[in-house]
Amino acid sequence: MAEKGTWLVKKGLAEMLKGGVIMDVTTPEQAKIAEEAGACAVMALERVPADIRAAGGVARMAEPTVILKIMEAVTIPVMAKVRIGHFVEAQILESLGVDYIDESEVLTPADENHHINKNAFKVPFVCGARNLGEALRRIGEGAAMIRTKGEPGTGNVVEAVRHMRMVMGEMRRLQNMPKEELMAAAKEMGAPYELVLQVAETGSLPVVNFAAGGIATPADAALMMQLGCDGIFVGSGIFKSNEPAARAKAIVAATTHYSDPGMLAEVSKNLGEAMPGVEIATISPEYRMQDRGW
């Protein structure tokens, strides 16, 4: 008997995306450019985060025809975003047949207290996290893949670095704790005890962990890989740059050869201007996307 939507099947797709780059796209043409550049998946959106940030107002799930056209345009997996807590948007995306749902802080949250019960779905979910507690809460709700939140749409990698170092550091800390301290650690970080025990034993998350939020150059991608993530999401970094196709291809190559400086130098040449960056301190707290969700 075939069993669909099992944990292994949900988590398994993320395992297959490892070492790859998932690119934000808003049109079938962009999706084809991404696939041609070697993206291992695309994220179908109405606007990239930098434009969402500029437009203001309420950002919602993309219109279904936008997503369907992108699904028709490429053979690689297609992901799409729903608002935090908006389980009906997730039901709609599942019925469209998207391959992964991102319950994302890039969109305006629909629920200030509760994230989606992702265990109720057959389609797998990826969620953002700033620290280990947040990552384990999302996994407890059924997320089969985690990514850093970073600060989306900024072209500034500093927040993604902060979040990745935080998660990695906290995992090392748990690994070195005597067992009797793990319950207090679970309480402090607000994480399910069983998952805390598991991390303390293995020293790694039970699911794949990508970097996202502010990655704009091949060097940014390689930095995140060297810090220990499994793969890269690039949002505005590609289609807000001067030469998207060349930059996309270079970021893919840098993610594969992340520990080879000679190769990184080679792929970083002649890419034109990166997207304009934003200094995080200039973003007032109410416009910081990473503080959405808990």
Add this chain to the structure above:
Amino acid sequence: MRIGVLALQGAFREHQKILAECGVESTQIRKNTQLDGISALIIPGGESTTIGKLMNEFGLFEPITRMSEDGLPVFGTCAGLIMLAKEINGSRQARLNLMDISVERNAFGRQVDSFEADLDIPVLGTRPYRAVFIRAPYITSVGRSVQVLAKYEEKIVLARQGNFMAAAFHPELTADLRLHRYFIENCL
């Protein structure tokens, strides 16, 4: 003995973990200079278009094809199966063209149709083999020198041709070592 695992993208570490459990040394292959001295090659699950483009960009097609023609055993899983195929239905994407098989990509459907199932693989014995299929391909036809090792609902999902073996599912995601052991004992 050292087995190379193509590490451009995908689940290469999982294959290395299983090889280690089989007591076999492995090494990651990202560039053609890393191919020297390997006794076999594994092409892991991942995205076949991504893997094909990176193989092309970093000059891996020519040396792998040459070494395979000289007898290097190759085992491909999921995306790896696609890379080994001669024909990819409806696609002109890059491939190694080592096995006389035609394959259909994403043949069981999208991710919501991905599944686990027990397979009967006679060469591994009578105990069922739990297989994980993720946006999986299957083999639609095989040449005369290809041996079909397993089917799922009449679709060919495991095949061997001399030193080459291809699985539509992911033996790297489960704890069952039998298929890797079979490859090591029979194809090398």
